[in-house]
Amino acid sequence: MDTPTLLAHLETHTGALALPRGGTLCWDDADFHRAAYTDDPEGYALLGLAPGVLPWQRARVLLQLLAASQAGLDDTTRGTLARVARVLTLALPPAAVITVLLGLRRLRANHKHTTRAALRFVLEHPEADILIAARRPALVDCFEHALGKATARGCARRIDDGDTGSDYLRRRLLRFLTAPQAAMPRVRALYGIDAQGERGDGERGDGEHSAGERGDGQRGSPAVVLPYEPVLALDPVRERSPVVTATNRGDIAATLVHLYRGGPADDLHTALGRYVAAATAALPRFDGTVAVVLDASASMRGYGDREWAVLSQAAALRMVLARICARLEVVEVGGSERAPAGATDLATGVLDALTATPDLVAVISDGYENLFPGDLARVAATLPRAGVTTPVVFCQAQFTGADDLTLRRPAPALPQRGFWHQDDFTELLPWMFGHCAAGGPWLRAAMHARLDTLDRQAAHLGGLAA
Numbered sequence: 110m111d112t113p114t115l116l117a118h119l120e121t122h123t124g125a126l127a128l129p130r131g132g133t134l135c136w137d138d139a140d141f142h143r144a145a146y147t148d149d150p151e152g153y154a155l156l157g158l159a160p161g162v163l164p165w166q167r168a169r170v171l172l173q174l175l176a177a178s179q180a181g182l183d184d185t186t187r188g189t190l191a192r193v194a195r196v197l198t199l200a201l202p203p204a205a206v207i208t209v210l211l212g213l214r215r216l217r218a219n220h221k222h223t224t225r226a227a228l229r230f231v232l233e234h235p236e237a238d239i240l241i242a243a244r245r246p247a248l249v250d251c252f253e254h255a256l257g258k259a260t261a262r263g264c265a266r267r268i269d270d271g272d273t274g275s276d277y278l279r280r281r282l283l284r285f286l287t288a289p290q291a292a293m294p295r296v297r298a299l300y301g302i303d304a305q306g307e308r309g310d311g312e313r314g315d316g317e318h319s320a321g322e323r324g325d326g327q328r329g330s331p332a333v334v335l336p337y338e339p340v341l342a343l344d345p346v347r348e349r350s351p352v353v354t355a356t357n358r359g360d361i362a363a364t365l366v367h368l369y370r371g372g373p374a375d376d377l378h379t380a381l382g383r384y385v386a387a388a389t390a391a392l393p394r395f396d397g398t399v400a401v402v403l404d405a406s407a408s409m410r411g412y413g414d415r416e417w418a419v420l421s422q423a424a425a426l427r428m429v430l431a432r433i434c435a436r437l438e439v440v441e442v443g444g445s446e447r448a449p450a451g452a453t454d455l456a457t458g459v460l461d462a463l464t465a466t467p468d469l470v471a472v473i474s475d476g477y478e479n480l481f482p483g484d485l486a487r488v489a490a491t492l493p494r495a496g497v498t499t500p501v502v503f504c505q506a507q508f509t510g511a512d513d514l515t516l517r518r519p520a521p522a523l524p525q526r527g528f529w530h531q532d533d534f535t536e537l538l539p540w541m542f543g544h545c546a547a548g549g550p551w552l553r554a555a556m557h558a559r560l561d562t563l564d565r566q567a568a569h570l571g572g573l574a575a
Contacts, residue, residue: 110149112156112543112552113524119162119170120536126168126208134212142173150177151186152549154193155556158563160344161536167343168205171197175209175226176218189560191222196563198230199341199570203240206230210251219254225285227255231299232292235340235570241298243333249299256281265300268293287571340570341563347532353509355418359531360384361428365421369446381428388531389432392538393554397469397547398436400462401427404474404506406443406453415508420446422529423473423506429534430471438465443480453477455519456484463492463499468547470501476517486520500544504528504537 118141127135136142145153156162157170174194179187198206210227213219231248234240241248253261264282272278273293282296283289349357356363361384368377409420424446431437442458443449455478462470478485489501503520507529518525524544528537539555542548 110145110152112152112549113540115145115153115156116159116540116543119156119159119166121163122166123163125165126172126205126212128208128212128215134215136169136172136212138169142169143177146173146177150179150182151189152553154190155553155560157193157197158343158556158559159536159539162343164201164205167197168201168209171201171206172209172212175213175220175223176216178220179222187222189557191225192560192564194222194226195229196341196343196560196567198226199234199567200339200343200563202337202339203234203236204335204337207240207244207247207251210254211247214250214254224255227251228282228285228292229287231255232295233286233288233571236336237295238298239333239336241295243335245299245301252296252299262300265296265302268296269300269302341566343563347530349530353529355415355421358418358422358529359425361388361425361531362418362421365424366417369417369421385428385432388534389429391558392433393551393558395434395542395548395551397434397545398438398465398467399430399434400438400440400465400467400470401430402455402458402462402470402472402474403427403439403441403446404443404453404455404458404472405441405445405449406477406479407449408453408477408479409443409475409506410449411508418508419475419506420449422531425531426473426504426506426528426534426537429538438462438467452480454480454484456481456488459485459488459501463497467499469541469545470499471504471541472501472523473504473506474519475506476503476514476519478519482519486522489520489523500524502526502541502544504541 118138122138124137129135142153154170154174157167157174162170171194174190174197179190182190201209210230213223213227231237231241231252255261256264260281264278267275267278273290274283283292286292355366361381364377364381364384368374368381403423405420409423410417411419427437427439440458440461442455443453453474455472455474459470459472472485492499492501501523503523503525505514505517505525505527507514507527509529510527512527512529514527524540526537526540528534539552542551
């Protein structure tokens, strides 16, 4: 699996899944997702949870996980895929999940894991009662596809007759659920059966309904609005000040700014250690070698209100890497953190970094290459021809995410990603480590830890729904 390419696709390829009435599922990157899943099912699934992945790309990941056969996969991998699917059904807007489930119906995909995921969404989602009221015809279609129309209606008839745990219900419906008793009234609601067994909408007693389907899952009662927001947040909204300053870009960088400006060294160093420990507490260990080319030139220092802002953010990233990497080699160019000297020679810095035989070289710079402009690009182009296979990535330190980078791309051919706030490290680190083979275990461990946290939250929501 080409991790950098897959991550870039998941973070940038826009467009909703389209399910036109009576047509085929419009999924423009289906072959890409299918190939990534085939190459590494678990790795593909986990990357669907990576910070910064677009919601409709996560919907595609869910669709691929539920559409694909799991024949030949070991139990551990199957368990991981099931947990990711469960998280995604709660972390996506309900309308997107309904589109996925109706898409599976169009694809005629119905495996055991598909059935389980569909039934748990329809009957155990924390907002299941609202979803059924808002989109009952579409959810009936999902329910009947999951079980088969005859079986689904047979279960509904038995529940209508008061059955709560017969062998028929256990084998055909209840075994797929985590809270079987909570499902009974929801099956009744799906088929318009009230508490007394009456059908309030005049539907036939054999479970017939006239529901068609729309790709957006919008059919249903106009009096009930389908919730838009997911019940589980994968990427919490960060509250940031509308005015960016040198000291509101994260605790590590802010502390460094105060330190560079001559603040009380002992107190600030103590706080700095505490903030770095907190930022890295949940991150796994990277068991390889990273060589950092740290730009410490005058442009990184800045001036006026921006003085030390960019350099402090670059130094914050270096400190985080030092905490999680088994070996970190730092090559400073253009001066040092405390004494920026002026010109920037990034190309020589990269060549020096490569002498440490690292798994990855990370250039951390604002992008102003003012000593030998174009030299980094020439060196980057020459390395593969010289037999150097070590990946080199460019981490662009910015003052804000809206910086003009027109004159700040010294090596356009290198993988490049910007950062300006400590929160950006959450997406930056997986992107960096994803470029080298040694980063594979780190990335998988980080995503497993993320899944564990999300899975616990999903279990709590499931308990509330029951």
